[in-house]
Amino acid sequence: MFNGRLYRAAFVPFLFALAIAAFSLTPRPGPLTSTLAPDAFDGARAFAELNGLASRFPDRRPGSRGDQQLAALIAQTLEGLGGTGAHSPDGWVGGFTVRTRHFAAQTIAGERTLTTVIAQRPGSTDAVPIVILAHRDAAGAGGARAELSGTAALLELARVFAARETQRTIILVSTSGGSGGDAGAADFAAHAHGPFDAAIVLGDLAGAHERKPFVVPYSEGFGSAPVQLQRTVAGAITQETSSDPGAPSAIGQLAHLAFHFTVGEQGPLDGGGIPAVLVQVSGERGPSARDPVSRERLEGFGRAVLSAVDALDTGPDLPSAMQTGVLVQRKTIPAWALQLLVAALLLPPLIVAADGLARARRRHWPASRFLGRWTLWTLACALPFFATALFARLLGASGIIGAAPSAPVPANALPFDGAAARAVAAVGLALALAWLLWPMLLRRLRLEVRPDSEAAGLAILLVLLVVGITVWAVNPFTALLLLPALHLWLLIASPDQRPRPSAAFTLVAIALLPLLLLVAFYARQLGLGPGQVAWTAVLLFASGHIAVPAAAFWSLAVGCATAAAMLALTPAPAPVGPGGEDRSEITIRGPLSYAGPGSLGGTESALRR
Numbered sequence: 038m039f040n041g042r043l044y045r046a047a048f049v050p051f052l053f054a055l056a057i058a059a060f061s062l063t064p065r066p067g068p069l070t071s072t073l074a075p076d077a078f079d080g081a082r083a084f085a086e087l088n089g090l091a092s093r094f095p096d097r098r099p100g101s102r103g104d105q106q107l108a109a110l111i112a113q114t115l116e117g118l119g120g121t122g123a124h125s126p127d128g129w130v131g132g133f134t135v136r137t138r139h140f141a142a143q144t145i146a147g148e149r150t151l152t153t154v155i156a157q158r159p160g161s162t163d164a165v166p167i168v169i170l171a172h173r174d175a176a177g178a179g180g181a182r183a184e185l186s187g188t189a190a191l192l193e194l195a196r197v198f199a200a201r202e203t204q205r206t207i208i209l210v211s212t213s214g215g216s217g218g219d220a221g222a223a224d225f226a227a228h229a230h231g232p233f234d235a236a237i238v239l240g241d242l243a244g245a246h247e248r249k250p251f252v253v254p255y256s257e258g259f260g261s262a263p264v265q266l267q268r269t270v271a272g273a274i275t276q277e278t279s280s281d282p283g284a285p286s287a288i289g290q291l292a293h294l295a296f297h298f299t300v301g302e303q304g305p306l307d308g309g310g311i312p313a314v315l316v317q318v319s320g321e322r323g324p325s326a327r328d329p330v331s332r333e334r335l336e337g338f339g340r341a342v343l344s345a346v347d348a349l350d351t352g353p354d355l356p357s358a359m360q361t362g363v364l365v366q367r368k369t370i371p372a373w374a375l376q377l378l379v380a381a382l383l384l385p386p387l388i389v390a391a392d393g394l395a396r397a398r399r400r401h402w403p404a405s406r407f408l409g410r411w412t413l414w415t416l417a418c419a420l421p422f423f424a425t426a427l428f429a430r431l432l433g434a435s436g437i438i439g440a441a442p443s444a445p446v447p448a449n450a451l452p453f454d455g456a457a458a459r460a461v462a463a464v465g466l467a468l469a470l471a472w473l474l475w476p477m478l479l480r481r482l483r484l485e486v487r488p489d490s491e492a493a494g495l496a497i498l499l500v501l502l503v504v505g506i507t508v509w510a511v512n513p514f515t516a517l518l519l520l521p522a523l524h525l526w527l528l529i530a531s532p533d534q535r536p537r538p539s540a541a542f543t544l545v546a547i548a549l550l551p552l553l554l555l556v557a558f559y560a561r562q563l564g565l566g567p568g569q570v571a572w573t574a575v576l577l578f579a580s581g582h583i584a585v586p587a588a589a590f591w592s593l594a595v596g597c598a599t600a601a602a603m604l605a606l607t608p609a610p611a612p613v614g615p616g617g618e619d620r621s622e623i624t625i626r627g628p629l630s631y632a633g634p635g636s637l638g639g640t641e642s643a644l645r646r
Contacts, residue, residue: 080336172215218442
């Protein structure tokens with residue numbers, strides 16, 4: 038089935054796509070800068086308030102009594118900052134207008150009633166507003182001062198803006214649920230009356246442990262915050278702290294574009310169409326409950342945020358579209374160019390598969406042999422995984438898994454404890470039971486358990502191609518994970534090219550490396566151990582973060598890998614002709630292989646005579 042010459046020729050369009058992508062590179066937009074000194078941010082006062090709040094409210098689990106009491110104190114504090122105001126074309130404008138919103142949501146503590154405090158201060162113009170958001174809750178006890186530093190900075194910024202005239206309306210938001218699940222930020226994004234120019238999410242601004250990048254732009258949907266917003270905030274941090282804030286790596290960008298997974302509150306804001314970045318000393322992972330804090334760091338990062346807000350306030354409106362390309366050095370590769378490259382790489386296996394179908398027709402194979410019987414066998418290989426995903430979703434919907442937030446959760450929010458281990462074990466047992474019942478299902482469908490023909494390899498390739506093309510149409514970056522399998526498994530699908538079982542199985546394992554590297558990247562980025570990786574995977578399905586259609590496609594991809602592994606361990610059959618005759622190479626001479634004079638040797642001596 039595998040036509041090497043046709044396969045190599047199919048790479049010609051990729052060369053043209055590569056040339057087009059090379060000419061599509063665009064420079065990064067420059068950052069906005071501020072001419073005002075941010076000295077108005079009083080670091081000593083913010084640090085004293087941080088210590089005071091941590092002492093008064095040491096337990097701030099989402100929706101708890103401490104969380105609600107702190108929300109009431111924040112609302113009272115913001116209401117008391119209404120004296121100065123600002124001038125507008127309509128006359129004198131008052132200070133902050135404060136309102137609260139109560140709603141029910143899933144958190145790390147189960148379903149709770151949460152409170153969001155929203156304070157709005159009108160600007161002197163009708164320019165698009167700026168949002169500053171911080172969560173006040175914490176997963177751990179003992180004050181969790183590093184996590185509370187964003188709230189302390191939010192209150193200090195409120196005092197600054199109460200005494201300063203701004204062109205844009207400033208909206209301050211104190212949320213709950215940000216310690217895991219981002220319920221408050223998601224609710225604000227769903228019910229806020231936009232548009233908004235930008236949003237800056239305040240995370241850990243005082244922690245002593247650094248993890249770069251300090252500016253996290255990733256969305257829970259496709260794309261990330263605009264590059265100009267990222268560079269504006271990063272430039273302000275460099276100016277005020279004299280430290281390099283770092284930048285998202287190319288691998289990190291590709292990983293987040295391929296699989297939308299972020300634990301910061303900027304995620305639901307970006308996903309809801311509000312350009313947002315998270316400012317956090319401890320990077321995307323976030324701080325632990327016992328991390329020490331620094332007054333100097335809180336002052337430096339607080340002034341950096343104030344400087345960034347001043348730059349956004351006086352600058353032009355930012356682009357509202359999310360960044361969907363990849364930043365490499367000082368250039369941006371647009372998403373359409375990468376989509377074109379991936380499409381060009383999908384073309385060779387597609388052409389080889391079409392050629393395989395044509396060869397099958399020339400051999401007069403009945404269509405049901407490869408399009409029916411073995412395609413159904415390949416789809417059946419995905420059923421155990423899909424059934425397990427539905428079982429995990431059932432555990433979350435029925436409340437058996439008591440805390441299943443709809444967004445990914447940091448490692449320190451839901452540790453891998455006894456309850457988590459039992460949930461992971463239950464899902465693992467469900468997967469094992471599904472595979473135990475799998476042979477029985479195949480017998481009911483009158484299918485063989487083990488593949489034994491070339492048609493099985495062709496069916497695996499066709500199913501994976503359908504999955505790859507569909508995924509490419511939805512998200513070309515996710516299709517990158519399937520490209521190695523589509524190319525390497527061509528050798529497994531073709532009996533005349535298939536290596537020995539051990540080498541063929543190695544090809545199956547190599548094709549899975551992109552998926553394993555994606556998991557390893559997130560585990561390292563978020564500090565997840567092996568148990569927490571399994572627990573996070575269960576929560577993603579149980580909470581519905583991975584929807585049922587997406588679970589079906591992931592199950593099909595893993596099912597194709599399982600089918601390819603079974604095929605790799607099956608010895609390749611001898612080639613057969615259209616009539617079923619054996620077409621293997623003849624190595625023993627006899628009457629059937631006699632090809633006339635000279636075939637048995639002695640030709641040269643006869644010619645000499």
